[in-house]
Amino acid sequence: xxxxxxxxxxxxxxxxxxxxxxxxxxxxxxxxxxxxxxxxxxxxxxxxxxxxxxxxxxxxxxxxxxxxxxxxxxxxxxxxxxxxxxxxxxxxxxxxxxxxxxxxxxxxxxxxxxxxxxxxxxxxxxxxxxxxxxxxxxxxxxxxxxxxxxxxxxxxxxxxxxxxxxxxxxxxxxxxxxxxxxxxxxxxxxxxxxxxxxxxxxxxxxxxxxxxxxxxxxxxxxxxxxxxxxxxxxxxxxxxxxxxxxxxxxxxxxxxxxxxxxxxxxxxxxxxxxxxxxxxxxxxxxxxxxxxxxxxxxxxxxxxxxxxxxxxxxxxxxxxxxxxxxxxxxxxxxx
Numbered sequence: 648x649x650x651x652x653x654x655x656x657x658x659x660x661x662x663x664x665x666x667x668x669x670x671x672x673x674x675x676x677x678x679x680x681x682x683x684x685x686x687x688x689x690x691x692x693x694x695x696x697x698x699x700x701x702x703x704x705x706x707x708x709x710x711x712x713x714x715x716x717x718x719x720x721x722x723x724x725x726x727x728x729x730x731x732x733x734x735x736x737x738x739x740x741x742x743x744x745x746x747x748x749x750x751x752x753x754x755x756x757x758x759x760x761x762x763x764x765x766x767x768x769x770x771x772x773x774x775x776x777x778x779x780x781x782x783x784x785x786x787x788x789x790x791x792x793x794x795x796x797x798x799x800x801x802x803x804x805x806x807x808x809x810x811x812x813x814x815x816x817x818x819x820x821x822x823x824x825x826x827x828x829x830x831x832x833x834x835x836x837x838x839x840x841x842x843x844x845x846x847x848x849x850x851x852x853x854x855x856x857x858x859x860x861x862x863x864x865x866x867x868x869x870x871x872x873x874x875x876x877x878x879x880x881x882x883x884x885x886x887x888x889x890x891x892x893x894x895x896x897x898x899x900x901x902x903x904x905x906x907x908x909x910x911x912x913x914x915x916x917x918x919x920x921x922x923x924x925x926x927x928x929x930x931x932x933x934x935x936x937x938x939x940x941x942x943x944x945x946x947x948x949x950x951x952x953x954x955x956x957x958x959x960x961x962x963x964x965x966x967x968x969x970x971x972x973x974x975x976x977x978x979x980x981x982x
Contacts, residue, residue, distance in 0.1 A: 665694040666797055668752045668775045671719075679779050679789055684755070685766045686775030693751045693775055695719055698794035700787050702726065706745050716748040719790065723783030727759045738763040746772040754790075756783040800850045800921050808846045808858045808891065810839040811946035814953075815858060815891035817846065817925075818942070820899030824932055827868050829899075831876075832939035839888040840878045843868040848893065850921040859890035895949045896925050897942055902933035912959045926952070 669690035672681055683690070701718040707729055722730075730738045746753075746768050753769065755761065758780045769776045779786050806819040807826040811833060818826045827843055834840050842860025849857050860866065866887045868876045879887050896918050908931055909916075917924040928945050930938060948958065 664798070665696045667691050668693045668695060668777075671695055671752070671793075672775075672777060675790070675793060678793075679786060680781050681754075681777050681779050684761065684776040684778050685769040686752075686773060689773040690775050693773070695751050695794065698791065698798045700791055700794070702783075702787075703745055704729075707741050709741075709744075711744070711748070714745075714748060716750050718751075719794075720745070720750050720753045721783060721787055721790075722753060722755045722759070724757055724759070727755065727757075727762065730762045730765075735763050739768070742768050743772075746774050750774060752777065754779060754786070756781055756786050795852055796849065799852070802848050802921060804846050804848060804920075805844065806846050807843045808841040808860070808893070809833050809942075810841055810888045810891045811943060812838070812950055814895055814946040814950050815841070815893045816895045816897055816942060816946050817858065817893050818897045818899065820932075821901075823871070824899045824901065825938065826899065827870055829939050829942060831868060831870060833942065834878060834882055834886050836939065836943070838943075839886055840866060840868065841888050841891050842866075848920060850923065854923060856893040856920055856923050856925065857890050858893050865889070893920065893925055894953070895946060896927040897945060898927060898929045899932050899938070900929055902931040906931075913963070 667690065668686075672683065672690060675681055686693075696717055697715075699715065699718050700721055701715045702721050702723060702725075703714070704726060706714050707726060730741065733741060742763070742765055749772070752775045755776065755778045758778055761776070766776060768774075781789070804817075804819065805822075806817050807830045809816050809818065809830050818829060820826055830840055830843060841858060842865060845861055845864070846858045847861060849859075851857060866877065866879045868878055870876060898918070909929065916927040916929065918927045919925070926949060930941060930945075932938065951958065
């Protein structure tokens, strides 16, 4: 939004290469059923830097050559029962050898009680210890999904992002060309705003690009001459969406007389985001064009393409068939 202090975020790459254990806890305490057992003072200082998770079975057995200390360490039924059978002295030594390696955090699943000096050693070496009532496999799966999304490649872009008939349409172009006005008209026509001005784009593991707005200003829109609009308050909850897959880019350009613009659509254009090619339409902006309706049509056309139907290819096939039929009739008549 203009002059709001947010312009520095535009087109800047986000390097989310670490999160604090506190952030992991706060964002997952309900979903992952987490509680803090020890290390409250180091929740802010200890950081998670990778999305992988480790169960330290080999480390408990004394093998540390390839111990991934940087990962979140999960102690499940197997690990905790093994420690319980070691006896006090051996368990103390095994636990200390793991904590000495400065692991970021230990999570105990199944709400198991900690054996021997587990919590005392955690406090000594400043290791946060969390507990979850979830089964180990379910916890690891859910935690990895969260961490993979958290560490996924991200960028921010200047543009407006709208859900049009279920297609995530990213409208981009120079400042003042009319992106927000198009989005406002689309919202009035029943479509949903995802973000205006600043769009945070994340590349998920399956190659899908997902866009959303910064939490502080999401679902707000700037209209020159009017100011900031709260779309959720003005049009209701049905007029917004928190995030959406980016499936189509609409690039707005000022009309240039004599420039050859696409009129048939045989050659599909693409723009690349985080290594993913996204179908792109270039729309020339000129007085009198209803661009909101054109964006609607482009979104519906892209939806048909996603379902395997290409209007241009189908028309080309029909024309080619008609030409071939006419040739065959001409050849048959000349014999």
